[in-house]
Amino acid sequence: MKKGISLFLALAATAVVAxxxxxxxxxxxxxxxxxxxxxxxxxxFVTPLTGGAAFLGQEQMSWASYAVKTLAKSYGLKIKLVGxxxxxxxxxxxxxDLAQKYVGDKSVVAILGPSTSGAVAASTQTYFSAGIAHLxxxxxxxxxxxxxxxxxxxxxxxxxxxPGDYIQGPSDANFMIKNLKVKKVVIMDFQEPYSLGLSSAVxxxxxxxxxxxxxxxxxNTTTDYSAYVTKVPSxxxxxxxxxxxxxxxxxxxxxxxxxGKKAKVFGGDGSNDSTAFKVPGSYVSNFAPDITGIAxxxxxxxxxxxxxxxxxxGSFGPPAYGAAQILMDAIHLACKADHGxxxxxxxxxxxxxxxxxxxxxLGGTFKWSTKSxxxxxxxxxxxxxxxxGSYKLVG
Amino acid sequence: xxxxxxxxxxxxxxxxxxxxxxxxxxxxxxxLKLLNFAHGDVFMVGTxxxxxxxxxxxxxxxxxxxxxxxxxxxxxxxxxxxxxLGVVIERFAYRPLRDAPRIAPLISALGVSFFLAxxxxxxxxxxxxxxxxxEIGNGELYFKGFDIGNVRIPLLRIITIGAAFALMVALxxxxxxxxxxxxxxxxxxxxxxxxxxxxxxxxxxRFTFILGSALAGAAGVMFALRVPTTVAIGFVAGxxxxxxxxxxxxxxxxxxxxxxxxxxxxxxxxxxYVSTKWSxxxxxxxxxxxxxxxxxxxxxxxxxxxx
Numbered sequence: 001m002k003k004g005i006s007l008f009l010a011l012a013a014t015a016v017v018a019x020x021x022x023x024x025x026x027x028x029x030x031x032x033x034x035x036x037x038x039x040x041x042x043x044x045f046v047t048p049l050t051g052g053a054a055f056l057g058q059e060q061m062s063w064a065s066y067a068v069k070t071l072a073k074s075y076g077l078k079i080k081l082v083g084x085x086x087x088x089x090x091x092x093x094x095x096x097d098l099a100q101k102y103v104g105d106k107s108v109v110a111i112l113g114p115s116t117s118g119a120v121a122a123s124t125q126t127y128f129s130a131g132i133a134h135l136x137x138x139x140x141x142x143x144x145x146x147x148x149x150x151x152x153x154x155x156x157x158x159x160x161x162x163p164g165d166y167i168q169g170p171s172d173a174n175f176m177i178k179n180l181k182v183k184k185v186v187i188m189d190f191q192e193p194y195s196l197g198l199s200s201a202v203x204x205x206x207x208x209x210x211x212x213x214x215x216x217x218x219x220n221t222t223t224d225y226s227a228y229v230t231k232v233p234s235x236x237x238x239x240x241x242x243x244x245x246x247x248x249x250x251x252x253x254x255x256x257x258x259x260g261k262k263a264k265v266f267g268g269d270g271s272n273d274s275t276a277f278k279v280p281g282s283y284v285s286n287f288a289p290d291i292t293g294i295a296x297x298x299x300x301x302x303x304x305x306x307x308x309x310x311x312x313x314g315s316f317g318p319p320a321y322g323a324a325q326i327l328m329d330a331i332h333l334a335c336k337a338d339h340g341x342x343x344x345x346x347x348x349x350x351x352x353x354x355x356x357x358x359x360x361x362l363g364g365t366f367k368w369s370t371k372s373x374x375x376x377x378x379x380x381x382x383x384x385x386x387x388x389g390s391y392k393l394v395g
Numbered sequence: 396x397x398x399x400x401x402x403x404x405x406x407x408x409x410x411x412x413x414x415x416x417x418x419x420x421x422x423x424x425x426x427l428k429l430l431n432f433a434h435g436d437v438f439m440v441g442t443x444x445x446x447x448x449x450x451x452x453x454x455x456x457x458x459x460x461x462x463x464x465x466x467x468x469x470x471x472x473x474x475x476x477x478x479x480l481g482v483v484i485e486r487f488a489y490r491p492l493r494d495a496p497r498i499a500p501l502i503s504a505l506g507v508s509f510f511l512a513x514x515x516x517x518x519x520x521x522x523x524x525x526x527x528x529x530e531i532g533n534g535e536l537y538f539k540g541f542d543i544g545n546v547r548i549p550l551l552r553i554i555t556i557g558a559a560f561a562l563m564v565a566l567x568x569x570x571x572x573x574x575x576x577x578x579x580x581x582x583x584x585x586x587x588x589x590x591x592x593x594x595x596x597x598x599x600x601r602f603t604f605i606l607g608s609a610l611a612g613a614a615g616v617m618f619a620l621r622v623p624t625t626v627a628i629g630f631v632a633g634x635x636x637x638x639x640x641x642x643x644x645x646x647x648x649x650x651x652x653x654x655x656x657x658x659x660x661x662x663x664x665x666x667x668y669v670s671t672k673w674s675x676x677x678x679x680x681x682x683x684x685x686x687x688x689x690x691x692x693x694x695x696x697x698x699x700x701x702x
Binding site for chain 1: 523
């Protein structure tokens with residue numbers, strides 16, 4: 001009797017699995033069928049909307065939303081922007097879950113984001129298999145677009161409109177060497193992809209220039225950095241702190257002052273948030289300049305400020321506006337080529353690299369590099385935090 | 396030597412916060428034989444109450460009251476808020492299960508923990524909240540203090556360590572020198588016998604939750620004065636507090652204090668002298684070692700049963 005029940009359960013389980021596989025197959029098939037360009041496209045933005053990096057996602061979302069609101073009509077498109085939350089504290093899982101969800105949605109022909117390198121690494125293969133272009137306005141890890149140490153995590157379907165850490169790392173390190181004349185630098189990482197890549201890039205350039213470096217590693221869940229600050233030598237000039245949680249950069253800088261250490265904190269693009277990281281004298285780097293200083297962006301900035309009263313223009317939002325613009329342009333080009341019905345998501349993917357934008361939001365003209373899915377001639381900017389908490393461009 | 400002094404100050408700061416959390420576990424376990432796994436989340440709620448009251452008082456940059464009053468008010472508010480939360484949890488999640496098998500209140504405690512963490516996330520989001528104590532009086536909590544050799548002991552550390560020890564001493568006196576404390580000890584020793592002797596058990600248990608939760612609230616503020624808080628902080632803090640309580644001997648008040656300090660020292664010295672990556676490994680190895688060689692903990696009593 002028991003044997004019979006076991007056999008029945010096994011058969012039932014097999015039937016359920018087979019049925020669900022069949023259902024998945026049907027979903028994927030229907031998702032790849034043609035989509036009329038007159039219908040509403042869903043444009044998901046995969047970014048941290050909650051958690052320690054929520055400041056980044058919220059800012060990006062507001063700019064992407066403004067791009068859709070002001071540009072979609074001019075491309076002849078109806079776009080519905082939706083947020084896909086990937087809190088950095090939850091690792092790869094949310095990005096993977098969202099990728100599965102969007103692949104099954106017929107109205108999704110391109111993805112904005114993922115915003116963080118870890119989320120890209122976790123989901124790029126899924127998007128690539130489904131032929132979905134995904135364009136990040138902030139994932140900077142080098143091996144997402146280039147082969148580093150024999151490894152390339154990104155797929156040909158991944159693009160970014162900001163430069164990678166292969167530019168940020170040397171750029172930050174060279175600023176330390178040439179402008180700050182550093183002799184000893186402490187380099188932290190947080191045992192996750194973004195900081196590990198960036199720390200290594202900075203470390204390599206500093207060592208090549210004969211600067212003494214000390215590596216410290218903290219789990220991504222660390223909140224109290226006292227013991228790490230204790231390990232910072234009193235003669236260290238800089239602590240390179242590539243966190244994705246600006247509040248942690250603030251804590252670390254405060255604890256350095258608390259212990260009377262003279263070293264300044266140097267954060268990467270992940271800590272570029274003037275509302276959370278504001279210890280005077282500290283440095284941050286970012287892939288975008290302050291666009292309020294670009295004359296051609298005056299009307300754009302005014303429009304965004306009107307739509308987002310009380311909010312200040314940061315560095316993460318403008319590349320998100322640009323990314324939304326590129327994807328809308330690519331969808332528009334695919335619509336034109338396919339005579340009003342996008343036959344396959346791969347048609348949009350193929351068009352992304354053909355996009356070129358004059359009057360680019362970050363200044364000049366946007367063009368893709370011919371060697372990788374990175375922007376051509378992009379660079380990083382370095383800011384120093386002033387007494388009043390403002391960020392001043394210094395490099 | 397400077398490193399040793401600095402690590403010792405770190406250890407005392409960290410250890411005193413762990414000890415306050417551990418006391419909450421130990422008080423409840425002592426009286427109810429219940430592992431209150433929601434305690435870490437009560438601590439988390441305390442950090443948020445402190446944050447809210449700080450904002451009501453004008454924020455760190457321009458508070459409406461002097462610094463000493465500001466810290467006192469936010470600490471008392473967090474203690475009060477957490478005490479009320481503790482009473483509510485006891486009344487609705489544990490009291491109905493008081494005579495149920497021991498696994499039932501344990502599951503209920505886990506449920507309360509998830510309920511608190513998720514409710515807070517819904518209400519306040521997952522964005523870290525920082526007290527910005529650096530902005531109080533242009534950083535006076537960081538720059539004022541005294542020096543031992545080349546090591547500065549800032550005011551913020553002195554306040555944290557001093558307040559934690561003052562609370563521990565007050566609790567020790569309350570439990571050992573007052574009538575209410577005697578009732579708590581009697582209930583802990585034999586609940587039925589205490590009830591027969593006329594002790595109002597419900598009142599004692601309620602008071603125990605008030606005490607434990609208020610200490611968690613105070614620990615929350617002391618923690619968040621120095622580092623940002625999030626709704627996820629309760630899990631880690633609760634785990635460390637529980638570990639401290641077990642190492643010290645769960646049910647023993649001096650044990651919880653000792654356990655918290657042992658944990659603080661182990662964590663700090665490992666990070667300072669061994670490797671920053673290994674501190675959790677060392678902390679939980681100590682727990683495993685205690686479980687194997689002295690399961691009753693440092694100052695706990697072995698559970699002797701007649702067979």
